[in-house]
Amino acid sequence: MPSMLLCLLPLFMSQAGSAHPPAAAASRSPLSLTGAWELFSAPREQLILYQRADGRLLGHMAGSPGLILSAGSLFGSSVTLDFAGLDGGGAFDPGVFHGTLYGALISGTIDSGAGPQAAILARSYAPLVEELWLIAEANSGLSLHASRLTSAGAFFGGAFVGEGQCDFIACGGTLTDWSLSGATHSITTASGGSCPSGGTFSGTFDSTSRQLEGSYNQSSTCGPDVAGRFLAGKLGITTSVATLEVLELLGDFCDALEAESTSAVNHLHSAYLHDGMTRTDWALRFAGWFSGYDSITANAIPRRIITADDGESYPLLATPPRIDWQLLVTGVPIAGGAAEVLLDYKSGTLFEDSLDFLGNEGGAWVIAGNFQSGPLALGMPIAAGDSDLLVFGLWPFGVHGGGHPEGHPGIDIEYKAGAQVLAACDGEVTSIAPNSHFSGRWDVILVPRPGIVVQYDHMGATAAGIAVGSVVVEGQALGWAPAPSPHRTVHLGLRAAGQPISPVDYLSPSGAVIHSALWSTARYMEELVEPLSTNAIEVSFPLTASRSLVSGSLPARLEFTRSDAASDLMTYTLFDATDTAFEVGSVTFSPFKPLAEIDLVPITPGAATRLGVLDIQGSDLWIDWSRGTRPTSLAGASHYSLD
Numbered sequence: 001m002p003s004m005l006l007c008l009l010p011l012f013m014s015q016a017g018s019a020h021p022p023a024a025a026a027s028r029s030p031l032s033l034t035g036a037w038e039l040f041s042a043p044r045e046q047l048i049l050y051q052r053a054d055g056r057l058l059g060h061m062a063g064s065p066g067l068i069l070s071a072g073s074l075f076g077s078s079v080t081l082d083f084a085g086l087d088g089g090g091a092f093d094p095g096v097f098h099g100t101l102y103g104a105l106i107s108g109t110i111d112s113g114a115g116p117q118a119a120i121l122a123r124s125y126a127p128l129v130e131e132l133w134l135i136a137e138a139n140s141g142l143s144l145h146a147s148r149l150t151s152a153g154a155f156f157g158g159a160f161v162g163e164g165q166c167d168f169i170a171c172g173g174t175l176t177d178w179s180l181s182g183a184t185h186s187i188t189t190a191s192g193g194s195c196p197s198g199g200t201f202s203g204t205f206d207s208t209s210r211q212l213e214g215s216y217n218q219s220s221t222c223g224p225d226v227a228g229r230f231l232a233g234k235l236g237i238t239t240s241v242a243t244l245e246v247l248e249l250l251g252d253f254c255d256a257l258e259a260e261s262t263s264a265v266n267h268l269h270s271a272y273l274h275d276g277m278t279r280t281d282w283a284l285r286f287a288g289w290f291s292g293y294d295s296i297t298a299n300a301i302p303r304r305i306i307t308a309d310d311g312e313s314y315p316l317l318a319t320p321p322r323i324d325w326q327l328l329v330t331g332v333p334i335a336g337g338a339a340e341v342l343l344d345y346k347s348g349t350l351f352e353d354s355l356d357f358l359g360n361e362g363g364a365w366v367i368a369g370n371f372q373s374g375p376l377a378l379g380m381p382i383a384a385g386d387s388d389l390l391v392f393g394l395w396p397f398g399v400h401g402g403g404h405p406e407g408h409p410g411i412d413i414e415y416k417a418g419a420q421v422l423a424a425c426d427g428e429v430t431s432i433a434p435n436s437h438f439s440g441r442w443d444v445i446l447v448p449r450p451g452i453v454v455q456y457d458h459m460g461a462t463a464a465g466i467a468v469g470s471v472v473v474e475g476q477a478l479g480w481a482p483a484p485s486p487h488r489t490v491h492l493g494l495r496a497a498g499q500p501i502s503p504v505d506y507l508s509p510s511g512a513v514i515h516s517a518l519w520s521t522a523r524y525m526e527e528l529v530e531p532l533s534t535n536a537i538e539v540s541f542p543l544t545a546s547r548s549l550v551s552g553s554l555p556a557r558l559e560f561t562r563s564d565a566a567s568d569l570m571t572y573t574l575f576d577a578t579d580t581a582f583e584v585g586s587v588t589f590s591p592f593k594p595l596a597e598i599d600l601v602p603i604t605p606g607a608a609t610r611l612g613v614l615d616i617q618g619s620d621l622w623i624d625w626s627r628g629t630r631p632t633s634l635a636g637a638s639h640y641s642l643d
Contacts, residue, residue: 033057033074033101034248036124036240044157046128046149047081047121048240050247053255057081058247060302062130062240063149066161066172067094068303077101079108087172088144088162126151128240132306134317134498135160135201137216138229141406142168148178155179160189169199169218185212195222201230209433210234210314233314235498236306236321242365243305246323246358249365254298257329260290269361274354274369289342293331296342301326303347307358307365315431317498320450321358321365324348324497350496351376357450370450377508378424379474380515381456381492386419387518390487391592394515394522397502398535400543400565401526407537409500410455410493413518415481421459421490422475424503424511429470429478432462441482446472454503457491458482502534520617523591525568528560528598531616531642541565545642547621552638554623560587572600583607595633600625613637 032051038044045063049072052058057072059081070084081097097119099108104123109116129150136143146160158175162168173191180186187201203214212232219225238246249267256264265283272279289296304324313319324347330339347356359368387393395402395412402408415421427448435441441458444466448454460482472478481488494503507515519533529545544561557575562568570587588599600610612625615634619642624631631637 033079033106035244036062036126036128037106037121038124038126044149045159046124046126046157046240048243048247050244050251052251056299058251058300058302060243060247060305062128062238062243063147063156063158065132065145065147065159065304068301070301071299074101079106086161088164088166089171126156126240128156129237130239130243131237131310132235132304133212133232134163134235134314135230135232137168138213138231139405140168144169146175148175169216170195170197170220173197183207185214195220197221201232203230203232205312207312209436210312210431233317234310234312235317236308236313236319237310238305238307242307245365246305246307247302249358249367250300250302250323250325250327253367254300254327257286257289257298258296260296262286267366269359269366269368271371272367272369273371273373274357275351275375276373277354277369289329289331292334293340293342294334295339296329296331297339298327298329315433315445316453316455316493316495318430318453319497321360321368322353322356322451322497323358324356327355348497350501353451353497372449376425376449376452376506377511378454378494378503378506379422379508379511380413380518381422381424381478381490382413382415382419382514382518383422384514384517386416386481388414388416388488389521390414390484392487392522392524394518395489395524396519396522396530396533396535397500397504398532398537399524399526399530400539400541401568402524405565407500407535407539409495409537410457410491411503412489412491415488415490417481417484417488419481419488420463420477421456421479421481423472423478424454424474424492426473427454427471429466429468429472432466432468435459438482438485442479444478446478451497453493453495453498455491455493455495457493459490460488500537504533523596525589525591526562527591527616528570528587528589529562531621532618547640547642550639550641552636554625554638555582557643558640597630598623598625618642 033049034051037047048060048062050058051074055074059069059072061067066085066087068084071082073080077100079099079101083094085092085094095110095112097108097110099106106121108119110119131148133146134143135146142165143163144160145163148158149156155178161172169189170191173189176190177188183205185203189199191197197220199218201216203212205212216230217227253267264286265279268279268282302323302325306319307321309318327345329343331342332339345355355367357368357370359366393414397408397411399408425448427446430447431445433443435443435458438458442462444456446454460480462479463477466478492503494501529543542561542563544559546559548557555574556577559573561571572585572587573581574583575581583602584604585600585602590597595613598612598614608627610625610627611630612623613631614623621640622634622637624634624637
């Protein structure tokens with residue numbers, strides 16, 4: 001049984017075990033399914049439904065981040081609810097519910113492949129708050145998404161899912177408790193499946209950094225207990241009422257599209273603007289659909305809803321009101337033929353979020369856009385000539401090492417003494433907090449547009465007039481380079497919807513010029529295997545970089561392999577023109593010299609060490625070596641390109 005099914009079944013399974021409603025509810029009711037539904041047993045979750053004009057249903061499973069209602073309907077009194085699931089182990093099928101509506105009850109069965117089980121849903125009037133959290137293991141960076149439900153401030157229920165992994169706590173499971181005593185959070189979890197397990201967390205919420213930090217213990221029937229430290233941050237909240245209102249927005253928007261009504265555009269904010277696209281642009285797009293297609297269908301699948309920040313959202317994860325969802329619009333050409341896809345919109349695609357952000361206009365939720373006139377473009381947080389090269393100069397995005405075995409979520413820049421740290425873009429300062437690793441240094445967070453965060457970590461003192469709430473312009477001084485320890489480094493990070501992305505990919509032309517100058521002199525231990533200005537974060541170790549000969553007399557291909565993200569130990573393999581490996585050995589790399597040095601120590605077959613010099617420029621490598629005396633220049637170097 002998939003782990004998240006543990007979250008679903010308690011919601012549906014009747015304590016009485018009967019598929020028949022009480023006699024008092026025997027007559028069918030004309031009531032719609034719009035509203036909240038639950039079973040009053042622990043753990044408790046809430047299914048919020050909105051019924052469209054033709055009986056199709058939109059839904060949100062509050063308290064279950066791994067479950068979505070992919071389809072649903074009410075025809076007469078017959079109810080169908082088709083669920084889909086995703087946890088740390090991947091997608092799974094939670095099952096389909098078939099039942100009958102009897103007033104304030106829905107009685108039926110759910111079948112997830114093991115045979116139908118009796119289930120009764122009861123209409124709920126509990127006013128719930130849903131908090132969305134990200135919980136990360138402090139050392140590995142492995143994380144969970146958790147949904148905590150409260151009623152009048154008291155814990156009500158909830159669940160969690162692993163973010164692409166099952167090693168931290170479990171693939172998914174339920175929150176059996178999440179109670180607060182002052183700033184102390186006490187959390188317990190339970191998971192089923194083939195290896196039942198449980199977790200306990202105890203942490204303290206820091207109201208300044210808005211971060212929850214503490215210790216955890218994990219127990220499993222399939223392995224030893226595990227203990228460690230965790231960090232957690234809140235993304236935002238929603239309520240039962242607000243969630244239903246957002247579902248109503250989506251349902252009515254889809255109904256208007258299917259009716260080919262010009263009122264469809266009224267579900268967008270009157271001042272809608274997103275990266276230069278206006279409400280008028282959408283109106284013209286809709287008009288094109290209506291004039292060229294018949295039998296238009298529009299189906300929405302909500303996945304996550306955030307309607308407010310309660311003042312406790314973690315600055316790097318906080319987002320304005322938004323919905324993560326899928327909208328599929330199809331139509332049959334008037335000229336005839338098969339139905340065509342007019343729009344397949346999916347939240348989660350980087351910067352493809354034109355229908356994600358919510359606003360409130362006239363007392364109703366609307367789709368708002370990000371109110372930006374063009375795409376994001378960043379400058380560099382350093383002026384030309386203010387860089388230094390005491391150690392690495394610039395340490396790039398995605399590199400695994402240097403305290404970031406999970407992958408470096410930004411770029412680090414060395415500053416010369418007295419240099420200013422500059423705003424990379426216009427925006428509002430939303431957080432200034434002490435850095436957790438370096439005493440006397442500061443982290444500043446700037447929000448340039450909805451859903452986007454720019455972070456400046458381990459700065460020195462902030463500039464005069466810079467405070468939370470300050471609105472700054474690109475190039476304005478935010479503060480100063482820190483004191484050396486051993487170097488003056490500031491971290492530039494960029495996050496979209498809480499996820500780290502490479503700032504290099506969004507540099508303006510002027511920013512790219514400064515970055516290019518810094519990158520040309522960058523040097524770092526991981527460069528043999530991760531040599532790019534933007535390296536992939538999602539990789540597995542051992543990690544190998546293969547390079548093929550472009551010109552020169554050295555072997556036709558060479559590989560460098562790093563065995564572990566937490567170690568600088570590397571090996572090499574040399575290949576001849578037939579791509580046959582003829583030498584394997586260990587690597588000693590010394591990048592922090594005017595001309596980087598490398599020693600290739602053969603293991604198979606045993607021979608004298610190859611003493612080399614090299615230069616790496618992104619995907620290009622120039623290298624020369626000798627078994628006797630190390631070359632003093634790259635005049636006779638061979639040129640390799642990354643495969």
